[in-house]
Amino acid sequence: MIDVVAGLIEDDHGRLLACRRPPGKHLAGKWEFPGGKIEPGESPAAALVRELREELGITVEPHTPLTPVVHDYGRGAIRLIPISCRIVEGLPHPHEHDRIEWCDRGQLAGLDLAEADRPILAEWLGFPQK
Numbered sequence: 703m704i705d706v707v708a709g710l711i712e713d714d715h716g717r718l719l720a721c722r723r724p725p726g727k728h729l730a731g732k733w734e735f736p737g738g739k740i741e742p743g744e745s746p747a748a749a750l751v752r753e754l755r756e757e758l759g760i761t762v763e764p765h766t767p768l769t770p771v772v773h774d775y776g777r778g779a780i781r782l783i784p785i786s787c788r789i790v791e792g793l794p795h796p797h798e799h800d801r802i803e804w805c806d807r808g809q810l811a812g813l814d815l816a817e818a819d820r821p822i823l824a825e826w827l828g829f830p831q832k
C-alpha cells in the first residue's frame with residue numbers, strides 16, 4: 703500500500719484549488735488535489751507541507767484530516783489521505799501540473815476528477831458552508 707497525501711486548499715471565498723495532471727504522467731488530464739507520496743517516517747501533514755512547496759511554491763498550514771480513501775487503479779493500491787489546509791505564504795504556481803484552478807462548489811462538481819478523489823470531494827461538499 704502506498705500512502706499519498708492530498709491537500710484541500712481552501713481560500714477565503716470557500717473555493718478549493720484543483721490541479722490537472724500533465725501529459726506523460728499516470729492519470730494525465732485528470733484533476734486532483736495537490737500532494738504526493740509520503741516518505742518513510744514522515745507524517746501526512748509534514749509530507750503535505752513538503753509536497754506543496756515543491757509543486758506549487760506555497761507554504762500551507764494543515765488543518766482538518768478528512769477520511770482516507772483506498773483505491774487501486776490496477777497497479778497496486780494507494781491510500782489517499784486528505785487534509786484541509788490554508789496558504790500561509792506564497793501564491794500557487796504550477797511546477798508539476800499543466801493547469802491549476804480555484805473552483806467553487808459548482809465547478810468542483812463538474813471536474814473530471816481522479817477516481818480516488820471523488821469520495822473526498824463528496825465529503826468536503828457535505829461540510830457546512832461558511
Ligand SMILES: Nc1nc2c([nH]c(=O)n2[C@H]2C[C@H](O)[C@@H](COP(=O)(O)OP(=O)(O)OP(=O)(O)O)O2)c(=O)[nH]1
Nearest residue numbers: 706708727728734735736737738739780816818819
Ligand atoms: N498527489 C495526488 N495523487 C493522487 C491524487 N489522487 C490520486 O488518485 N492520486 C494518485 C496518482 C498517483 O498514482 C499517486 C501518487 O501521485 P504523485 O503525484 O505523488 O506521484 P507521481 O505521479 O509522481 O508518481 P507515479 O504514480 O506516476 O509513479 O496517487 C491526488 O489527489 N493527489
